[in-house]
Amino acid sequence: MKTYKEFLENKGEAKWQKYWEKKKLFKTPEEVTKTNKYYILPQLPYPSGSGLHVGHAEVYSACDIYARYQRMKGKKVLQAIGWDSFGLPAENYAIKNNVHPKISTDKAIDNFREQIKSLGISVDWDKEVGAHNSDYYKWTQWFFLLFYKRGLVYRKKQAVNWCKSCKTVLANDQVTSEGYCERCDTQIIQKDMEQWYIKVTEYADRLLEGLDKIDWPEETKKRQRDWIGRSEGASVEFKILNSEFKIEVFTTRPDTLFGATYIVLAPEGQYVQDLKDRIQNWDEVKKYIEATSKKTELARQIDKEKIGVELKGVKAINPANNEEIPIYIADFVLASYGTGAVFADAHDERDFEFAKKYNIPLLVTIKPDDENEWKKVQNLEVCYEGDGVHFNSGFLDGLRINEAKTKIIKWLEEKNIGKGKVQYKLRDWSVSRQRFWGAPIPMLQNEEGEMKPVPEEDLPILLPEDVDFKPTGESPLNYSKEFQERAEKKYGKGWKYEPDTLDTFMCSSWYFFRYLDPKNDSAFASPEALKKWMPVDFYLGGPEHVNGHLLYSRFFTKVLFDAGYIDFDEPFKVHRHQGLILGPDNRKMSKRWGNTINPTDVVNQYGADTMRMYEMFIGPLEDDKPWNENGVKGVRRFLDKVWKLQEKVGDEKKEDERIEKLTHKVIKKASEDLETLGFNTAIAEMMKIVNEMNKEESLQLATYSLLLRLLTPFAPHMAEELWSILGHKDSICIQSWPEYDENLVKDDELTIVVQINGKLRGDMTVSADISEDDAKKQALEIENVVKWLEGKEPKKVIYVKGKLVSIVV
RNA sequence: GCUCGGGUGGUGGAAUGGUAGACACGAGGGACUUAAAAUCCCUUGGUAGCAAUACUGUGCGGGUUCGAGUCCCGCCCCGAGCACCA
Numbered sequence: 001m002k003t004y005k006e007f008l009e010n011k012g013e014a015k016w017q018k019y020w021e022k023k024k025l026f027k028t029p030e031e032v033t034k035t036n037k038y039y040i041l042p043q044l045p046y047p048s049g050s051g052l053h054v055g056h057a058e059v060y061s062a063c064d065i066y067a068r069y070q071r072m073k074g075k076k077v078l079q080a081i082g083w084d085s086f087g088l089p090a091e092n093y094a095i096k097n098n099v100h101p102k103i104s105t106d107k108a109i110d111n112f113r114e115q116i117k118s119l120g121i122s123v124d125w126d127k128e129v130g131a132h133n134s135d136y137y138k139w140t141q142w143f144f145l146l147f148y149k150r151g152l153v154y155r156k157k158q159a160v161n162w163c164k165s166c167k168t169v170l171a172n173d174q175v176t177s178e179g180y181c182e183r184c185d186t187q188i189i190q191k192d193m194e195q196w197y198i199k200v201t202e203y204a205d206r207l208l209e210g211l212d213k214i215d216w217p218e219e220t221k222k223r224q225r226d227w228i229g230r231s232e233g234a235s236v237e238f239k240i241l242n243s244e245f246k247i248e249v250f251t252t253r254p255d256t257l258f259g260a261t262y263i264v265l266a267p268e269g270q271y272v273q274d275l276k277d278r279i280q281n282w283d284e285v286k287k288y289i290e291a292t293s294k295k296t297e298l299a300r301q302i303d304k305e306k307i308g309v310e311l312k313g314v315k316a317i318n319p320a321n322n323e324e325i326p327i328y329i330a331d332f333v334l335a336s337y338g339t340g341a342v343f344a345d346a347h348d349e350r351d352f353e354f355a356k357k358y359n360i361p362l363l364v365t366i367k368p369d370d371e372n373e374w375k376k377v378q379n380l381e382v383c384y385e386g387d388g389v390h391f392n393s394g395f396l397d398g399l400r401i402n403e404a405k406t407k408i409i410k411w412l413e414e415k416n417i418g419k420g421k422v423q424y425k426l427r428d429w430s431v432s433r434q435r436f437w438g439a440p441i442p443m444l445q446n447e448e449g450e451m452k453p454v455p456e457e458d459l460p461i462l463l464p465e466d467v468d469f470k471p472t473g474e475s476p477l478n479y480s481k482e483f484q485e486r487a488e489k490k491y492g493k494g495w496k497y498e499p500d501t502l503d504t505f506m507c508s509s510w511y512f513f514r515y516l517d518p519k520n521d522s523a524f525a526s527p528e529a530l531k532k533w534m535p536v537d538f539y540l541g542g543p544e545h546v547n548g549h550l551l552y553s554r555f556f557t558k559v560l561f562d563a564g565y566i567d568f569d570e571p572f573k574v575h576r577h578q579g580l581i582l583g584p585d586n587r588k589m590s591k592r593w594g595n596t597i598n599p600t601d602v603v604n605q606y607g608a609d610t611m612r613m614y615e616m617f618i619g620p621l622e623d624d625k626p627w628n629e630n631g632v633k634g635v636r637r638f639l640d641k642v643w644k645l646q647e648k649v650g651d652e653k654k655e656d657e658r659i660e661k662l663t664h665k666v667i668k669k670a671s672e673d674l675e676t677l678g679f680n681t682a683i684a685e686m687m688k689i690v691n692e693m694n695k696e697e698s699l700q701l702a703t704y705s706l707l708l709r710l711l712t713p714f715a716p717h718m719a720e721e722l723w724s725i726l727g728h729k730d731s732i733c734i735q736s737w738p739e740y741d742e743n744l745v746k747d748d749e750l751t752i753v754v755q756i757n758g759k760l761r762g763d764m765t766v767s768a769d770i771s772e773d774d775a776k777k778q779a780l781e782i783e784n785v786v787k788w789l790e791g792k793e794p795k796k797v798i799y800v801k802g803k804l805v806s807i808v809v
Numbered sequence: 810g811c812u813c814g815g816g817u818g819g820u821g822g823a824a825u826g827g828u829a830g831a832c833a834c835g836a837g838g839g840a841c842u843u844a845a846a847a848u849c850c851c852u853u854g855g856u857a858g859c860a861a862u863a864c865u866g867u868g869c870g871g872g873u874u875c876g877a878g879u880c881c882c883g884c885c886c887c888g889a890g891c892a893c894c895a
Binding site for chain 2: 630
């Protein structure tokens with residue numbers, strides 16, 4: 001007999017990988033129905049130059065095990081892999097090493113593909129796509145035009161997140177909460193720039209509602225809800241004294257309008273500029289504005305102390321009571337949310353704090369129900385934000401918050417000085433990047449600044465070849481002679497292509513559609529393919545994509561739905577996250593700590609099957625878990641045992657009821673675990689049965705075959721090899737998933753434990769069909785139980801069927 | 810600050826309100842070996858005991874229950890997300 005070690009050393013795993021490829025075993029089935037199709041999606045990888053890491057291996061192993069399991073259950077599976085191949089790292093690498101990003105990217109992809117194949121991942125490679133290929137980015141550009149046609153694209157000059165090191169604009173979700181660049185850790189500054197924006201905010205409500213109908217982790221849905229940040233309130237107009245000028249504010253508490261004693265404007269907002277001529281202390285105000293613009297986001301976040309400046313000589317009028325109130329600027333008001341202006345009152349912590357600091361009068365308008373609280377509120381000792389009864393509030397007096405809100409909104413609308421309004425935290429998506437390695441934005445501009453979209457039939461706008469991509473802060477495409485001459489030739493003198501490229505999230509927001517029909521030249525995917533395969537049945541990806549990729553993909557899908565291309569509007573029916581695999585030192589793997597593990601090294605040393613299984617065995621898929629070299633050896637030991645069991649498979653039909661029953665129990669448990677992605681416990685079950693089989697002198701062929709089929713999704717190479725050693729000519733991957741026999745899962749005898757006052761005092765082995773009365777009677781006869789009862793009569797005896805007898809004394 | 814997760818042996822982790830610690834690693838002991846590796850067998854939450862067994866034990870303090878790692882209330886700690894959103 002060949003040993004498992006010899007099998008691995010003789011490239012046995014590669015042999016089976018080639019076999020699968022040659023037999024096209026994992027080619028996507030053509031004939032599928034709505035009920036038997038199963039679309040499994042591992043998240044799109046960025047093909048970095050440093051190759052596959054253990055996190056990739058985790059995603060692919062998990063999806064692959066699930067895919068192979070579903071196939072054996074009779075599902076028609078589509079599983080594909082592609083490349084998120086545009087983006088900054090490739091470009092930065094290109095700059096540093098003077099290689100064209102296309103060359104380094106293609107090389108990285110070849111490497112990734114080989115590494116993934118060496119893990120034995122069962123994907124249909126005919127479906128492979130790469131975002132940097134023109135037959136792909138043609139359709140990325142097409143999506144931009146689709147949004148443009150539907151009025152979802154606009155151009156705006158706005159303060160944007162600027163990374164000095166990457167020399168480009170970043171979207172909000174590409175900036176860390178501390179204000180650093182997600183890619184290079186440089187501190188982000190704010191810079192005014194003209195950018196293309198996509199109106200995701202128009203879909204804010206739909207993006208919220210859609211969350212209710214998809215099976216995603218609750219936390220993930222919550223994070224998206226928070227990111228969208230819907231709040232209901234009202235907009236209110238404040239007149240400026242002795243002027244036609246008006247300031248519009250947004251508030252979620254219009255009911256406190258009578259208590260509005262001052263107004264605060266965002267320092268970088270438009271209102272201050274508009275009032276410039278009337279402001280008597282402009283020098284002071286200007287200084288404050290400048291100081292604010294220099295402050296980084298980080299400083300503004302950390303510096304919680306509220307400071308501001310009063311605009312002298314300007315007063316606003318509270319429309320509710322016609323009181324004249326002062327106007328301030330302060331950086332706790334953000335220009336980018338609402339109207340960049342707020343009214344301030346006694347029932348908001350920030351307003352309260354600010355007023356105390358600058359001795360601005362406050363007017364309490366809500367009386368809490370609690371008398372003690374009320375005293376403190378009345379004396380302005382604390383700020384009260386809760387519900388209560390209004391007073392000092394004219395026609396709102398006596399009402400509680402909700403009624404007061406409704407009433408004042410009605411009043412504002414009648415007087416035409418305000419209205420009910422919904423505000424979102426979600427911002428529109430800035431998609432312009434001043435970089436080379438991305439899809440060119442399909443827009444044209446002439447010398448007068450006139451803009452028009454590239455006609456759809458002219459797509460793709462190819463990236464030029466003659467580009468010096470050294471970053472200057474300006475778009476490299478500006479420097480391509482060929483690129484701009486191409487536009488002039490086609491669209492007449494003076495017309496130029498937009499020199500910016502698209503954010504790579506534009507590329508990754510629709511790749512799951514392209515897998516369905518990757519070579520289609522007349523559509524991003526055919527209607528038939530879309531109908532057949534979408535939506536995705538199972539999507540596995542990292543939690544870092546919640547407010548970026550996942551939100552944008554949902555947005556793309558909703559626009560396609562509205563445009564009539566598809567008949568569903570949520571792309572991912574079931575979504576789960578994988579956890580991080582940490583270094584052996586429990587820290588995040590990083591070159592800096594020298595704690596990285598290269599999956600290919602592990603495959604070479606222990607085999608792909610060990611690698612796949614180990615990553616699934618260390619803990620629940622969604623948890624972060626540390627790598628442990630000894631754990632890898634443990635899994636390898638397990639596979640060695642499975643291999644050696646073949647020696648015990650005998651010809652003679654020896655009755656082996658114990659093992660058979662245990663095997664069926666394992667089938668039951670492992671099947672249940674696989675349904676819920678409980679790979680770690682499913683593997684534990686298999687280890688258990690293998691340990692039991694090992695204790696036997698001989699093993700029935702049928703039972704061993706059951707074990708091999710159970711093992712197939714996890715360790716497909718070994719399963720194939722052993723299957724063929726048993727004499728089979730076909731692949732074990734196309735065998736059906738074993739069904740357990742209900743009769744074999746049932747026990748004839750059970751152990752029932754006996755408790756006295758909740759403490760374990762003994763157990764008994766009884767027949768499975770024992771009656772309640774018999775169980776109780778027998779329990780009371782157990783020696784140790786008799787001892788503990790000390791002759792006392794039990795008060796109560798509880799019987800839990802097949803589990804325990806609980807005696808109360 | 811707010812919002813989620815989570816806290817179980819030496820370690821990673823198992824446990825529909827019903828035998829806490831499955832499975833694995835590590836450790837200790839033994840077998841094989843000239844020796845080591847590999848492999849196999851035994852032990853392994855803590856305390857006491859030769860043992861049967863007893864006590865104790867799932868971050869802390871209460872509660873509900875015949876019975877709580879699991880449910881409820883109040884804390885402590887760790888991790889993540891959001892962060893002046895009016």
